[in-house]
Amino acid sequence: GAVVSQHPSRVICKSGTSVKIECRSLDFQATTMFWYRQFPKKSLMLMATSNEGSKATYEQGVEKDKFLINHASLTLSTLTVTSAHPEDSSFYICSARSAQGDYGYTFGSGTRLTVV
Amino acid sequence: AQSVTQLDSQVPVFEEAPVELRCNYSSSVSVYLFWYVQYPNQGLQLLLKYLSGSTLVESINGFEAEFNKSQTSFHLRKPSVHISDTAEYFCAVSQWGAQKLVFGQGTRLTINP
Numbered sequence: 001g002a003v004v005s006q007h008p009s010r011v012i013c014k015s016g017t018s019v020k021i022e023c024r025s026l027d028f029q030a031t032t033m034f035w036y037r038q039f040p041k042k043s044l045m046l047m048a049t050s051n052e053g054s055k056a057t058y059e060q061g062v063e064k065d066k067f068l069i070n071h072a073s074l075t076l077s078t079l080t081v082t083s084a085h086p087e088d089s090s091f092y093i094c095s096a097r098s099a100q101g102d103y104g105y106t107f108g109s110g111t112r113l114t115v116v
Numbered sequence: 117a118q119s120v121t122q123l124d125s126q127v128p129v130f131e132e133a134p135v136e137l138r139c140n141y142s143s144s145v146s147v148y149l150f151w152y153v154q155y156p157n158q159g160l161q162l163l164l165k166y167l168s169g170s171t172l173v174e175s176i177n178g179f180e181a182e183f184n185k186s187q188t189s190f191h192l193r194k195p196s197v198h199i200s201d202t203a204e205y206f207c208a209v210s211q212w213g214a215q216k217l218v219f220g221q222g223t224r225l226t227i228n229p
Contacts, residue, residue: 006159032215043206043221044160093159097215105217107152107159 002028004096006108013084013115021079021111023094029074030096034105035067038091050077084115118143118209122220129197130228137192137223139181139207149190150208150217151181160206166190202227 003026013019023033032051036044048064050056050071058064066088068080077096081088094108123138141147148167152160164175171183181192190207207220 004159034215034217041224044219046216046218049215091157095160095217104162104165105150107161109159110157112157 002098002104002106004094004106004108006094006111008111009109010112011114013113015085015115016083018080018082019084019113021092023077023079023096023108025075025096025106028098030077030098031074032097033071033077034095035069035079036093036095038093044093081113084113086115089113089115118147118211118218120207120209120218120220122207122223124223125221126224126226128226128228131199132196134195135193135197135225137205137225139190139192139220141188141190141209143209143211146212148210148212149183150210151179151192152206152208154204154206163205197227199227199229201225
């Protein structure tokens with residue numbers, strides 16, 4: 001079945017630094033990838049949708065200059081949290097959708113970001 | 117725009133008892149419906165989905181959900197739960213022709229021995 005690899009699973013960084021999270025589709029071409037943020041004991045909040053080769057579409061209230069999304073190939077999307085602050089600490093999850101096959105979304109295993 | 121409501125934030129049940137996790141949605145157009153399960157500090161795993169056809173869909177681990185268009189519901193059921201079913205369950209909806217998947221608030225299922 002479809003597999004999405006997300007890396008790293010956990011990262012601790014200092015306030016003011018940037019962190020990059022990778023999301024790879026291992027056995028299919030992901031024309032569309034999604035980035036979600038999940039607060040403790042809360043649901044998933046869609047941050048942005050990215051299509052390969054084009055700019056990401058951000059949801060209302062999400063700062064595009066802070067959360068940089070790149071989807072340069074059909075198998076890789078990255079989320080970079082720039083100038084991270086403690087309030088950016090959260091669980092980030094990516095999801096990928098193939099243009100073929102049944103209508104499905106495959107999720108990565110998530111990244112726990114802690115900004116100190 | 118579509119929305120999803122999971123009425124119960126927590127559902128505690130005893131092992132081997134039946135369980136129902138409720139999900140209602142609202143949408144002005146036809147939708148696809150999904151249930152996902154999340155274990156601690158992990159991503160989401162697809163449990164089952166309704167795209168079209170039979171309104172009753174089943175998963176390989178004994179869960180089932182029924183799409184009820186008139187009641188705009190997609191409740192998840194299992195006749196006999198196990199300790200290993202303890203997790204967070206999310207209902208999600210996507211409108212036909214749209215890319216976005218919108219999630220409900222989640223229901224924490226706790227199985228007591």
